[in-house]
Amino acid sequence: MKNLIEEATKRLQQLEQAGIQVPRPSTEEPVVQRAAGHAQARVRRDPFIGEERPAPAAKVRVIDFARLQVNGFVTPTTANTKLLHEFRILKRPLIQNALGRSAGPIPNANLIMVTSSLPGEGKSFVSLNLAMSMAMEVDCRVLLVDGDVLLPSLPRLLGVGPAKGLMDVLTTPSLSVEEVLLKTNVPRLDLLLAGAPDRSSSELLASDAMQRLLQELSSRYADRIVVFDSPPLLSTTESRTLATLMGQVVVVVEAERTTHGTLESALSTLESCPVVMTVLNRAPQSESGSYYGSYGHGS
Helix, strand or coil, X not given: CHHHHHHHHHHHHHHHHCCCCCCCCCCCHHHHHHHHHHHHHCEEEECCCCEEEEXXXXXXXXXXXXXXXXXXXXXXXXXXXXXXXXXXHHHHHHHHHHCCCCCCCCCCCCEEEEEECCCCCXXXXXXXXXXXXXXXXXXXXXXXXXXXXXCCCHHHHHCCCCCCCHHHHHHCCCCCHHHCCEEECCCCEEEECCCCCCCCHHHHHCCHHHHHHHHHHHHCCCCEEEEEECCCCCCCCHHHHHHCCCCEEEEEEECXXXXXXXXXXXXXXXXXXXXXXXXXXXCCCCCCCCCCCCCCCCC
Protein backbone atom coordinates (compact mmCIF):
# COMPACT_ATOMS: atom_id res chain seq x y z
CA MET A 1 0.00 0.00 0.00
CA LYS A 2 2.85 2.40 0.88
CA ASN A 3 4.55 1.78 -2.50
CA LEU A 4 1.32 2.54 -4.38
CA ILE A 5 0.85 5.84 -2.54
CA GLU A 6 4.46 6.86 -3.18
CA GLU A 7 4.16 6.04 -6.90
CA ALA A 8 0.86 7.97 -7.22
CA THR A 9 2.39 10.99 -5.49
CA LYS A 10 5.47 10.90 -7.72
CA ARG A 11 3.32 10.62 -10.86
CA LEU A 12 1.21 13.58 -9.74
CA GLN A 13 4.33 15.72 -9.24
CA GLN A 14 5.62 14.76 -12.70
CA LEU A 15 2.34 15.84 -14.34
CA GLU A 16 2.30 19.16 -12.52
CA GLN A 17 5.93 19.85 -13.51
CA ALA A 18 4.90 19.22 -17.12
CA GLY A 19 2.25 21.98 -16.80
CA ILE A 20 -0.75 19.66 -16.61
CA GLN A 21 -3.31 20.75 -14.01
CA VAL A 22 -4.72 17.79 -12.15
CA PRO A 23 -7.90 18.48 -10.06
CA ARG A 24 -7.40 17.55 -6.46
CA PRO A 25 -10.30 16.05 -4.49
CA SER A 26 -12.08 18.65 -2.35
CA THR A 27 -12.11 18.02 1.37
CA GLU A 28 -15.12 20.31 1.77
CA GLU A 29 -17.65 18.34 -0.29
CA PRO A 30 -18.23 15.52 2.22
CA VAL A 31 -18.78 18.15 4.92
CA VAL A 32 -21.46 19.83 2.80
CA GLN A 33 -23.06 16.49 2.07
CA ARG A 34 -23.09 15.56 5.72
CA ALA A 35 -24.60 18.91 6.65
CA ALA A 36 -27.28 18.49 3.99
CA GLY A 37 -27.99 15.02 5.29
CA HIS A 38 -28.51 16.32 8.83
CA ALA A 39 -30.76 19.10 7.59
CA GLN A 40 -32.85 16.61 5.65
CA ALA A 41 -33.30 14.51 8.77
CA ARG A 42 -34.87 17.48 10.53
CA VAL A 43 -37.41 18.17 7.78
CA ARG A 44 -40.72 16.46 7.12
CA ARG A 45 -43.10 16.85 4.19
CA ASP A 46 -46.51 18.19 5.14
CA PRO A 47 -49.07 16.31 3.00
CA PHE A 48 -51.63 19.09 3.44
CA ILE A 49 -49.63 22.01 2.08
CA GLY A 50 -47.24 20.15 -0.24
CA GLU A 51 -44.04 21.68 1.05
CA GLU A 52 -41.30 20.82 3.45
CA ARG A 53 -41.07 22.48 6.86
CA PRO A 54 -39.11 21.79 10.05
CA ALA A 55 -40.56 19.00 12.16
CA PRO A 56 -41.59 20.09 15.65
CA ALA A 57 -39.06 19.48 18.38
CA ALA A 58 -40.10 16.95 21.01
CA LYS A 59 -42.01 18.64 23.82
CA VAL A 60 -41.64 16.81 27.10
CA ARG A 61 -43.25 17.81 30.37
CA VAL A 62 -41.71 16.31 33.49
CA ILE A 63 -44.40 15.46 36.03
CA ASP A 64 -43.31 15.67 39.65
CA PHE A 65 -44.52 12.34 41.06
CA ALA A 66 -43.71 13.26 44.66
CA ARG A 67 -45.79 16.44 44.37
CA LEU A 68 -48.72 14.53 42.92
CA GLN A 69 -48.61 11.88 45.62
CA VAL A 70 -48.60 14.50 48.36
CA ASN A 71 -51.76 15.93 46.80
CA GLY A 72 -53.47 12.54 46.72
CA PHE A 73 -52.91 11.40 43.13
CA VAL A 74 -51.91 8.06 41.65
CA THR A 75 -48.45 7.90 40.04
CA PRO A 76 -46.28 5.09 38.62
CA THR A 77 -44.35 5.15 41.91
CA THR A 78 -47.46 4.84 44.10
CA ALA A 79 -47.45 1.87 46.47
CA ASN A 80 -50.41 -0.50 46.68
CA THR A 81 -52.84 1.92 48.28
CA LYS A 82 -56.63 1.94 48.57
CA LEU A 83 -56.81 4.75 46.02
CA LEU A 84 -54.75 2.79 43.50
CA HIS A 85 -56.96 -0.27 44.01
CA GLU A 86 -60.16 1.75 43.51
CA PHE A 87 -58.96 3.22 40.23
CA ARG A 88 -58.04 -0.26 39.05
CA ILE A 89 -61.67 -1.22 39.60
CA LEU A 90 -62.92 1.89 37.84
CA LYS A 91 -60.69 1.62 34.78
CA ARG A 92 -61.18 -2.07 34.04
CA PRO A 93 -64.60 -1.93 32.27
CA LEU A 94 -63.63 1.30 30.52
CA ILE A 95 -60.50 -0.34 29.09
CA GLN A 96 -62.40 -3.45 28.05
CA ASN A 97 -64.86 -1.32 26.12
CA ALA A 98 -62.18 0.95 24.65
CA LEU A 99 -60.09 -1.91 23.28
CA GLY A 100 -63.09 -3.76 21.83
CA ARG A 101 -63.13 -6.55 24.40
CA SER A 102 -66.72 -6.01 25.55
CA ALA A 103 -69.71 -8.12 24.58
CA GLY A 104 -70.75 -5.81 21.75
CA PRO A 105 -69.08 -3.08 19.69
CA ILE A 106 -69.34 0.46 21.08
CA PRO A 107 -68.82 3.39 18.70
CA ASN A 108 -65.93 5.67 19.70
CA ALA A 109 -65.37 3.56 22.82
CA ASN A 110 -61.79 4.79 23.22
CA LEU A 111 -63.04 8.37 23.64
CA ILE A 112 -63.86 8.78 27.34
CA MET A 113 -65.21 11.98 28.86
CA VAL A 114 -65.02 12.63 32.60
CA THR A 115 -67.46 15.24 33.84
CA SER A 116 -69.78 16.13 36.72
CA SER A 117 -73.13 17.82 37.28
CA LEU A 118 -71.70 20.87 39.05
CA PRO A 119 -68.28 22.47 39.58
CA GLY A 120 -66.14 21.23 42.45
CA GLU A 121 -67.25 17.59 42.51
CA GLY A 122 -63.80 16.22 41.66
CA LYS A 123 -63.92 15.53 37.91
CA SER A 124 -60.33 16.72 37.27
CA PHE A 125 -59.13 14.63 40.19
CA VAL A 126 -60.80 11.57 38.66
CA SER A 127 -59.66 12.43 35.10
CA LEU A 128 -56.00 12.69 36.05
CA ASN A 129 -56.02 9.61 38.27
CA LEU A 130 -57.89 7.58 35.67
CA ALA A 131 -55.50 8.56 32.88
CA MET A 132 -52.45 7.91 35.07
CA SER A 133 -53.79 4.53 36.16
CA MET A 134 -54.60 3.53 32.57
CA ALA A 135 -51.11 4.58 31.43
CA MET A 136 -49.68 2.09 33.91
CA GLU A 137 -51.24 -0.75 31.87
CA VAL A 138 -49.04 -2.60 29.39
CA ASP A 139 -51.71 -2.60 26.65
CA CYS A 140 -52.72 1.08 26.59
CA ARG A 141 -51.44 4.41 25.35
CA VAL A 142 -53.30 7.27 26.99
CA LEU A 143 -53.85 10.82 25.83
CA LEU A 144 -55.20 13.13 28.55
CA VAL A 145 -57.01 16.13 27.05
CA ASP A 146 -57.87 19.24 29.03
CA GLY A 147 -61.31 19.74 27.52
CA ASP A 148 -62.36 22.19 30.21
CA VAL A 149 -61.46 24.99 27.83
CA LEU A 150 -63.07 27.73 29.94
CA LEU A 151 -61.41 26.86 33.28
CA PRO A 152 -58.54 24.44 32.56
CA SER A 153 -57.04 22.90 35.68
CA LEU A 154 -54.63 20.20 34.47
CA PRO A 155 -51.60 22.55 34.17
CA ARG A 156 -52.06 23.54 37.81
CA LEU A 157 -52.56 19.97 39.03
CA LEU A 158 -49.61 18.64 37.05
CA GLY A 159 -47.37 21.61 37.68
CA VAL A 160 -46.69 22.19 33.97
CA GLY A 161 -46.51 25.51 32.17
CA PRO A 162 -49.07 26.73 29.62
CA ALA A 163 -48.76 25.64 26.01
CA LYS A 164 -50.70 25.60 22.77
CA GLY A 165 -53.42 22.99 22.71
CA LEU A 166 -56.94 22.02 21.67
CA MET A 167 -58.38 25.47 20.98
CA ASP A 168 -55.29 26.53 19.03
CA VAL A 169 -55.60 23.56 16.67
CA LEU A 170 -59.31 24.28 16.09
CA THR A 171 -58.74 27.99 15.37
CA THR A 172 -55.49 27.72 13.37
CA PRO A 173 -55.83 25.47 10.29
CA SER A 174 -52.06 25.50 9.67
CA LEU A 175 -51.37 24.12 13.17
CA SER A 176 -51.34 20.32 13.35
CA VAL A 177 -52.19 18.34 16.46
CA GLU A 178 -48.75 16.75 16.21
CA GLU A 179 -47.22 20.14 16.98
CA VAL A 180 -49.09 20.62 20.27
CA LEU A 181 -49.07 17.12 21.78
CA LEU A 182 -46.88 16.98 24.87
CA LYS A 183 -44.89 13.94 25.92
CA THR A 184 -44.44 13.24 29.62
CA ASN A 185 -42.04 11.24 31.76
CA VAL A 186 -44.79 8.61 31.99
CA PRO A 187 -43.94 6.55 28.89
CA ARG A 188 -47.54 5.79 27.87
CA LEU A 189 -49.09 9.14 28.82
CA ASP A 190 -49.32 12.19 26.53
CA LEU A 191 -51.05 15.53 27.15
CA LEU A 192 -53.13 17.88 25.06
CA LEU A 193 -53.76 21.10 26.97
CA ALA A 194 -56.76 23.39 26.45
CA GLY A 195 -54.79 26.12 24.69
CA ALA A 196 -55.84 29.73 24.27
CA PRO A 197 -59.44 30.45 25.38
CA ASP A 198 -61.96 31.34 22.69
CA ARG A 199 -65.41 32.82 23.12
CA SER A 200 -66.75 30.48 20.40
CA SER A 201 -65.52 27.38 22.22
CA SER A 202 -68.90 25.63 22.18
CA GLU A 203 -69.25 26.08 18.42
CA LEU A 204 -65.65 24.99 17.86
CA LEU A 205 -66.17 21.78 19.85
CA ALA A 206 -69.23 21.02 17.69
CA SER A 207 -67.43 21.76 14.41
CA ASP A 208 -66.35 19.41 11.64
CA ALA A 209 -62.76 20.29 12.52
CA MET A 210 -63.30 18.87 16.02
CA GLN A 211 -64.73 15.66 14.62
CA ARG A 212 -61.75 15.28 12.31
CA LEU A 213 -59.40 15.97 15.21
CA LEU A 214 -61.08 13.32 17.37
CA GLN A 215 -60.84 10.83 14.53
CA GLU A 216 -57.12 11.50 14.20
CA LEU A 217 -56.51 11.33 17.95
CA SER A 218 -58.43 8.11 18.43
CA SER A 219 -57.14 6.24 15.39
CA ARG A 220 -53.44 7.13 15.47
CA TYR A 221 -52.71 4.08 17.64
CA ALA A 222 -54.90 0.98 17.90
CA ASP A 223 -54.32 0.85 21.66
CA ARG A 224 -54.82 4.57 22.36
CA ILE A 225 -57.43 5.72 24.88
CA VAL A 226 -58.32 9.41 24.95
CA VAL A 227 -59.52 10.78 28.32
CA PHE A 228 -61.21 14.21 28.31
CA ASP A 229 -61.44 16.31 31.43
CA SER A 230 -64.55 18.29 30.48
CA PRO A 231 -66.60 21.09 32.07
CA PRO A 232 -69.57 20.29 34.36
CA LEU A 233 -72.73 19.34 32.49
CA LEU A 234 -75.12 21.85 34.05
CA SER A 235 -72.79 24.86 34.12
CA THR A 236 -71.85 25.17 30.45
CA THR A 237 -72.84 23.80 27.05
CA GLU A 238 -69.30 22.68 26.12
CA SER A 239 -69.51 19.34 27.92
CA ARG A 240 -72.86 18.50 26.35
CA THR A 241 -71.37 19.22 22.94
CA LEU A 242 -68.39 16.97 23.67
CA ALA A 243 -70.63 14.20 24.99
CA THR A 244 -72.25 13.72 21.57
CA LEU A 245 -68.83 12.71 20.20
CA MET A 246 -67.83 10.35 23.03
CA GLY A 247 -68.19 6.59 23.35
CA GLN A 248 -68.05 6.52 27.16
CA VAL A 249 -68.83 9.12 29.83
CA VAL A 250 -67.90 9.01 33.52
CA VAL A 251 -70.01 11.32 35.70
CA VAL A 252 -68.43 12.20 39.05
CA VAL A 253 -70.96 12.62 41.88
CA GLU A 254 -69.99 14.25 45.16
CA ALA A 255 -71.36 12.31 48.12
CA GLU A 256 -73.74 14.18 50.42
CA ARG A 257 -73.79 17.21 48.13
CA THR A 258 -75.18 16.37 44.69
CA THR A 259 -78.93 15.86 44.92
CA HIS A 260 -80.83 13.14 43.11
CA GLY A 261 -82.63 15.75 41.02
CA THR A 262 -79.38 17.44 40.01
CA LEU A 263 -77.88 14.13 38.93
CA GLU A 264 -81.00 13.21 36.94
CA SER A 265 -80.85 16.54 35.12
CA ALA A 266 -77.20 15.98 34.27
CA LEU A 267 -77.75 12.42 33.08
CA SER A 268 -80.63 13.52 30.86
CA THR A 269 -78.11 15.48 28.76
CA LEU A 270 -76.19 12.27 28.00
CA GLU A 271 -78.95 10.17 26.44
CA SER A 272 -77.08 9.92 23.13
CA CYS A 273 -73.93 8.46 24.70
CA PRO A 274 -73.64 4.64 24.48
CA VAL A 275 -72.02 4.12 27.92
CA VAL A 276 -72.52 6.30 31.00
CA MET A 277 -71.01 5.46 34.39
CA THR A 278 -71.37 7.32 37.68
CA VAL A 279 -68.63 7.48 40.28
CA LEU A 280 -69.19 8.50 43.90
CA ASN A 281 -66.52 10.87 45.18
CA ARG A 282 -65.75 11.90 48.78
CA ALA A 283 -67.93 9.13 50.15
CA PRO A 284 -67.70 8.49 53.90
CA GLN A 285 -65.91 5.33 54.91
CA SER A 286 -68.15 2.32 55.35
CA GLU A 287 -67.81 -1.40 55.89
CA SER A 288 -68.94 -2.12 52.36
CA GLY A 289 -66.48 0.42 50.94
CA SER A 290 -67.09 3.06 48.29
CA TYR A 291 -65.11 4.79 45.60
CA TYR A 292 -62.42 7.18 46.76
CA GLY A 293 -63.52 7.64 50.38
CA SER A 294 -62.11 10.96 51.50
CA TYR A 295 -59.57 11.19 48.68
CA GLY A 296 -61.60 13.43 46.37
CA HIS A 297 -60.28 16.84 45.39
CA GLY A 298 -62.19 19.92 44.42
CA SER A 299 -61.83 20.55 40.71
